[in-house]
Amino acid sequence: MSYFDxxxxxxxxxxxxxxxxxxxxxGWADPARLYREGxxxxxxxxxxxxxxxxxxxxxxxxLVFTTSGTRAVHTGIAGALAGRRRVGRHLIVxxxxxxxxxxxxxxxxxxxxxxxxxxxxxxxxxSARAYGEALRPDTALACLQSANHEVGxxxxxxEVAEVCRAAGVPLxxxxxxxxGWGPVEGAWSLLTxxxxxxxxxxxxxxxxxxxGVRFAxxxxxxxxxxxxxxxxxxxxxxxxxxxxxxxxxxxxAEEALRLRELTERIRARVPQLVPDVDVVGDPVRRLPGIxxxxxxxxxxxxxxxxxxxxxxxxxxxxxxxxxxxxPSHVLKAMGVLSEGNVRVSLPNGTTEEDVEQFLAVxxxxxxxxxxxxxxxxxxxxxxxxxxxxxxxxxRCPIPVIELAKVIGDVPIxxxxxxxxxxxxxxxxxxxWCEMRGQEYVGEEEGPAYVVRRTS
Amino acid sequence: MSYFDxxxxxxxxxxxxxxxxxxxxxGWADPARLYREGxxxxxxxxxxxxxxxxxxxxxxxxLVFTTSGTRAVHTGIAGALAGRRRVGRHLIVxxxxxxxxxxxxxxxxxxxxxxxxxxxxxxxxxSARAYGEALRPDTALACLQSANHEVGxxxxxxEVAEVCRAAGVPLxxxxxxxxGWGPVEGAWSLLTxxxxxxxxxxxxxxxxxxxGVRFAxxxxxxxxxxxxxxxxxxxxxxxxxxxxxxxxxxxxAEEALRLRELTERIRARVPQLVPDVDVVGDPVRRLPGIxxxxxxxxxxxxxxxxxxxxxxxxxxxxxxxxxxxxPSHVLKAMGVLSEGNVRVSLPNGTTEEDVEQFLAVxxxxxxxxxxxxxxxxxxxxxxxxxxxxxxxxxRCPIPVIELAKVIGDVPIxxxxxxxxxxxxxxxxxxxWCEMRGQEYVGEEEGPAYVVRRTS
Numbered sequence: 001m002s003y004f005d006x007x008x009x010x011x012x013x014x015x016x017x018x019x020x021x022x023x024x025x026x027g028w029a030d031p032a033r034l035y036r037e038g039x040x041x042x043x044x045x046x047x048x049x050x051x052x053x054x055x056x057x058x059x060x061x062x063l064v065f066t067t068s069g070t071r072a073v074h075t076g077i078a079g080a081l082a083g084r085r086r087v088g089r090h091l092i093v094x095x096x097x098x099x100x101x102x103x104x105x106x107x108x109x110x111x112x113x114x115x116x117x118x119x120x121x122x123x124x125x126x127s128a129r130a131y132g133e134a135l136r137p138d139t140a141l142a143c144l145q146s147a148n149h150e151v152g153x154x155x156x157x158x159e160v161a162e163v164c165r166a167a168g169v170p171l172x173x174x175x176x177x178x179x180g181w182g183p184v185e186g187a188w189s190l191l192t193x194x195x196x197x198x199x200x201x202x203x204x205x206x207x208x209x210x211x212g213v214r215f216a217x218x219x220x221x222x223x224x225x226x227x228x229x230x231x232x233x234x235x236x237x238x239x240x241x242x243x244x245x246x247x248x249x250x251x252x253a254e255e256a257l258r259l260r261e262l263t264e265r266i267r268a269r270v271p272q273l274v275p276d277v278d279v280v281g282d283p284v285r286r287l288p289g290i291x292x293x294x295x296x297x298x299x300x301x302x303x304x305x306x307x308x309x310x311x312x313x314x315x316x317x318x319x320x321x322x323x324x325x326x327p328s329h330v331l332k333a334m335g336v337l338s339e340g341n342v343r344v345s346l347p348n349g350t351t352e353e354d355v356e357q358f359l360a361v362x363x364x365x366x367x368x369x370x371x372x373x374x375x376x377x378x379x380x381x382x383x384x385x386x387x388x389x390x391x392x393x394x395r396c397p398i399p400v401i402e403l404a405k406v407i408g409d410v411p412i413x414x415x416x417x418x419x420x421x422x423x424x425x426x427x428x429x430x431x432w433c434e435m436r437g438q439e440y441v442g443e444e445e446g447p448a449y450v451v452r453r454t455s
Numbered sequence: 456m457s458y459f460d461x462x463x464x465x466x467x468x469x470x471x472x473x474x475x476x477x478x479x480x481x482g483w484a485d486p487a488r489l490y491r492e493g494x495x496x497x498x499x500x501x502x503x504x505x506x507x508x509x510x511x512x513x514x515x516x517x518l519v520f521t522t523s524g525t526r527a528v529h530t531g532i533a534g535a536l537a538g539r540r541r542v543g544r545h546l547i548v549x550x551x552x553x554x555x556x557x558x559x560x561x562x563x564x565x566x567x568x569x570x571x572x573x574x575x576x577x578x579x580x581x582s583a584r585a586y587g588e589a590l591r592p593d594t595a596l597a598c599l600q601s602a603n604h605e606v607g608x609x610x611x612x613x614e615v616a617e618v619c620r621a622a623g624v625p626l627x628x629x630x631x632x633x634x635g636w637g638p639v640e641g642a643w644s645l646l647t648x649x650x651x652x653x654x655x656x657x658x659x660x661x662x663x664x665x666x667g668v669r670f671a672x673x674x675x676x677x678x679x680x681x682x683x684x685x686x687x688x689x690x691x692x693x694x695x696x697x698x699x700x701x702x703x704x705x706x707x708a709e710e711a712l713r714l715r716e717l718t719e720r721i722r723a724r725v726p727q728l729v730p731d732v733d734v735v736g737d738p739v740r741r742l743p744g745i746x747x748x749x750x751x752x753x754x755x756x757x758x759x760x761x762x763x764x765x766x767x768x769x770x771x772x773x774x775x776x777x778x779x780x781x782p783s784h785v786l787k788a789m790g791v792l793s794e795g796n797v798r799v800s801l802p803n804g805t806t807e808e809d810v811e812q813f814l815a816v817x818x819x820x821x822x823x824x825x826x827x828x829x830x831x832x833x834x835x836x837x838x839x840x841x842x843x844x845x846x847x848x849x850r851c852p853i854p855v856i857e858l859a860k861v862i863g864d865v866p867i868x869x870x871x872x873x874x875x876x877x878x879x880x881x882x883x884x885x886x887w888c889e890m891r892g893q894e895y896v897g898e899e900e901g902p903a904y905v906v907r908r909t910s
Contacts, residue, residue, distance in 0.1 A: 003492055008485040009687065017479060024472060028657065030463040034759060035768035037458055067522035067658065068686025074675050100685070103675035196687060202483065203522065203658040203689035220529050220558035230555070231523025232464065232651060234658035237692070304489060313490035 001311040002354040006197075007149055007177060007290055007345035008315055013199030016244035020201060020236050027235035032224070044239050051242035055249055056191060056208050057183040063208045064225040065238050069176045069194025072205035073100040075217065075228060076172050076190045080141045081108060083214030084170070088138020089113030094126045094145065094155070095333035098174055101143050102329070117333075123282035124151045124334045128159035135167045142171050146178040150317050150330040150343055151281030152263075152290030154178070158186030170213050177287060179206075180248040181256060189213045198248050199348065200241030203234050248348065255348050256288040262355045263291040266344060273363045278435055280336045289346040292317070294331070296432060297401045298340025298369045306365040307342075312358055317341040327396070327424040337431035338424055339397040340366070373401055385414045388448075396424035400432050403451060407438065410453050415441065417448045425449060456766040457809040461652075462604055462632060462745055462800035463770055467699075468654030474698035475656060475691050482690035487679070499694050506697035510704055511646060511663050512638040518663045519680040520693050524631045524649025527660035528555040530672065530683060531627050531645045535596045536563060538669030539625070543593020544568030549581045549600065549610070550788035553629055556598050557784070572788075578737035579606045579789045583614035590622045597626050601633040605772050605785040605798055606736030607718075607745030609633070613641030625668050632742060634661075635703045636711060644668045653703050654803065655696030658689050703803065710803050711743040717810045718746040721799060728818045733890055735791045744801040747772070749786070751887060752856045753795025753824045761820040762797075767813055772796040782851065782879040792886035793879055794852040795821070828856055840869045843903075851879035855887050858906060862893065865908050870896065872903045880904060 003011065012020075027044040029037035046060075053060040066072040081091065093105050095117040105115040116134045118126050131142060142164050147154045157173055164171040170189035178184065180198030184191060190213060195204035207228060209215050215228075222230030248255075263286075271277050276296035295303065300316035307314055317328030317338060327338040344358070387406050391399040399420040406416055418429060429449040433440035441450035458466065467475075482499040484492035501515075508515040521527040536546065548560050550572040560570040571589045573581050586597060597619050602609045612628055619626040625644030633639065635653030639646060645668060650659035662683060664670050670683075677685030703710075718741075726732050731751035750758065755771035762769055772783030772793060786793040799813070842861050846854040854875040861871055873884060884904040888895035896905035 001491070003484075005484075005488065005490070005492075008488060009483060012479055012483050020479070021476075024467055024475070024656075028464060028467050028651070029458075029460075029768075033460065033463060033768070033770065034756070035460070035763040036456070037460075037768055067526070067689075070677060070686040071522070074685060078674075100675065100677070103677065107675040194687065196483070201479075201689070201691065202687050203692055205686070219533075220555065220562040222525060222555070222558065230529060231525035231660070232649065232657050234522075234656070234689075234692070236656065237658055237689070301489070308490040313484075313488070313492055315488065 002350070002358065003313045004344045004346055004350070004358065005313050005315045006347035007343065009196045009202070010199045010347050012201060013244040013247055015247040016200050016240040019243035020240035023236035023239040027239060031233060031235065041235050045233060045235050048235070048238040048242040051246055052206060055179070055183065055245045056193070056206065058191070058208045058210065061226070062210055063206060064228045065233065066205035066207050066229045067203055067231065067234070069192060069197070069205040070100040071229070072192035072194070072207040073098070073174060074104055076192050076207050076209070077101065077104040077141065077143065078218045079209070079215045079228065080170055080172060080190055080213065081113070082216035082218055084140040087140050088136070090136050090139045091115045092118060092131065092134045092139060092142040094118045094120060094143070096120050096124055096148050096150070096330045097143060097145055098149055098176065101174055120333050122334055122336060124148050124153035124280070124330065125282060125285065126155055126160065128156055128163045131160045132163045135163070135169060139167070139169050142169055144171060144173055146173055146175040146184050147287050148281070148330060149177050150328060151292045151334070152287040153282040154285045154287065157184055157188065161186035161188050180245065181252050181288065182249070195241035195244065198245055200244040201237045203237045204241040251348065259288040259346050259350065262346060262350060262352065263289060263344070265355060266291045266359065269359050270362065273359060274366050276435070278337045278431070280331065280334065290343065292341065292343045294337040295340030295342070295366050296337065296435065297373060297397050297404060298366055299373065299395070299397050300339065300341050302369045302372070303340055303342060303365060306368055307361070310361045310365060312361065315343045315345070317343060327427060332427050335431070337428055337435065339400060339428045373397065384410060386410065386417070388417045388419065391418055391420045391422070391425070394420070394422065396422050396428060399425040400428050403429065403432065407451065407453055412453050412455070414453050416451045416453070417444070418451070419446050419448050421447065457805070457813065458768045459799045459801055459805070459813065460768050460770045461802035462798065464651045464657070465654045465802050467656060468702055470702040471655050471695040471699035475695035478691035478694040482694060486688060486690065496690050500688060500690050503690070503693040503697040506701055507661060510634070510638065510700045511661065513646070513663045513665065516681070517665055518661060519683045520688065521660035521662050521684045522658055522686065522689070524647060524652070524660040525555040526684070527647035527649070527662040528553070528629055529559055531647050531662050531664070532556065532559040532596065532598065533673045534664070534670045534683065535625055535627060535645055535668065536568070537671040537673055539595040542595050543591070545591050545594045546570045547573060547586065547589045547594060547597040549573045549575060549598070551575050551579055551603050551605070551785045552598060552600055553604055553631065556629055575788050577789055577791060579603050579608035579735070579785065580737060580740065581610055581615065583611055583618045586615045587618045590618070590624060594622070594624050597624055599626060599628055601628055601630040601639050602742050603736070603785060604632050605783060606747045606789070607742040608737040609740040609742065612639055612643065616641035616643050635700065636707050636743065637704070650692070650696035650699065653700055655699040656692045658692045659696040706803065714743040714801050714803070714805065717801060717805060717807065718744060718799070720810060721746045721814065724814050725817065728814060729821050731890070733792045733886070735786065735789065745798065747796065747798045749792040750795030750797070750821050751792065751890065752828060752852050752859065753821055754828065754850070754852050755794065755796045757824045757827070758795055758797060758820060761823055762816070765816045765820060767816065770798045770800070772798060782882060787882050790886070792883055792890065794855060794883045828852065839865060841865065841872070843872045843874065846873055846875045846877070846880070849875070849877065851877050851883060854880040855883050858884065858887065862906065862908055867908050867910065869908050871906045871908070872899070873906070874901050874903050876902065
């Protein structure tokens, strides 16, 4: 049984478990109290802050603990926007940010502000130039992830930070996926992270705000955590999170090499083992442990279920019930295939054997799903210049499967119109055309997606 | 060494510790995921919710877990106000609520809404009639604690809920101090609580919203916890919190009797052992484990320090560095003495010996502080009809000590004017007069507090 979804949540690091147990005994009292138990709790909290600040690369008084990465993002964005309200209410985010960032942007727009989404290339990366173009005189804040959570692509944070700095705009970096691997380079202004991504416990996020960055915490006043994170501090979890961060950093260089070799193996072998697969994300500038691919003619959720039955826990950007953003806004922004999407994110300590077994199981799992969906059924023999496939009411990947079935039925130069009301078709039919060397003509009302056979 | 500050934070219950350890192994994955580890986490989360809902007396789908009691209050008040925005923006709170409620009210007022503070009597209790009088056509929400956190007085929640229900106004009950003892009676609409108050771990609060109560969560969208509590769920802590709640409820009846006897002993004995003491709070309608008293001519923080040195960890409503609301807004609203304030809140399992030892140590500690502050120094012999004591720039309890020193120097019928710019004097000089049978004439510009000697 292998857990390959570390990008969602990593198993608790043994060091975190030990630290948590110890701190349960000494860190349960109120650190604001002056008696013995309170002083002990305060010392643990201060020590945790120092360790975390060192790992982040900031001063301890620049860092507060929140209750999750999502809270850190919500608080960080709202506080930075409020701090620069006089400048304006424009926010820049990349199109592939975590939902907590995108939902914060939606909140701003709903309240009368404005937001610009910076596009990404097919690898999922933004460019510093695109951020520069998005900057406006009323831009209060820009946000960029350090690396993408769905495809692992590392973003050019230092370059974007430089562009923002030159314009006097603070940059908030969501470092949730990368902080365990190392500090974020470049002149960022705010940074957020989440402990359970690096093997810490749930319930701990980080928010660092550089001295000099204008910041006004929103919501009711509360004196804890410099007024930036209300509620009684969860000191045992904070201590465990800090201990785990230090531990994974110690192992990071070696583990990065090891996992990179394993994900490289998946990147190379999956297309050999499984037909009609698209490996997505930057092949070089990427996190060590994440590899993502999409399989034509496969429904992501069914494939996840098959892999789970075979003992592998992976995630999918096209799994409808595991996320509110469906199909994956990341894959959509990259313009790559979303159907049959699988994200493999290896936790520290994953062995070569685990990966080999996954590679042994995957082809059968994909073939099984394709067979169930009828993707391999024989094609109709009628030859016409133009065909219409009615896939209305049918969910991904059926529209693409129907298209693939009939494309051979029209002569070269002939067209197929796929009628589909499934949102994923808008993304997946063009992606299929690119993969199969067919021409995507465009979208017509209906909606209908027009494809011309060119080979 | 005895920890007598359970009302701030209770030590982790052994059952909570066990449950936490077990859930660390099975509850670290994302409960929104469909694979094995996610399903296990989801099952633990569902089980925790069922246990907590049963203890609260609501349906599981009415209850969400937040990251603290403070967050539950902030979220509950903001959501209920937004849900009834069409009705108006008026909020009713009692004058003795927890700071999270009062700060939420301040937030509302800062944003253009209005808030009414319902006064309390000298025991700290509100009346249903006063809530009825505070209701307005534009009242969106009323808030009331189930019992007071500083003096232990139990509030007439069921009566207030009935008054609110009749007016169609939802009532939010902050049950932080009482939920471990039993469910909240009456037709409340929203309820909040905090796990570390009942022996659960930090990092878990409860927010229950009855079906049919209009509620609109504020802030960026997040799908977790029915959209009411953003961020990755802290399932091990939730499981531990629920297990601890069930455990303390099982012990509650027996432990309540036992602790009530111990606090009754403190209530009765402290005034016999220590001169010039005022025991505050309702002698009957009170929580089992809390007893609060104030000592004339004593600085609360110094007394806490002395008691800490003697091995007793207690809290003080007049301790300036342990709270932002100084002097205690609770004691102020009750109109009782705040100087030398001590709150003793016994955790479950406190023994008779612990309490007897506290009673043995307390008189010497108070006497020591009084001696240091010069409260027992001989009085000046000059007799005049009217005296002015200049205590400007001097902090509590010095102004009252100076007053006590000279009151014998004026003849009966004569007056003493105490010049003081310490906020606590406004509360403590009238309280001293009441305790000593002298007449408090009133406040003059200066500010000066005028006292007439009557005995």
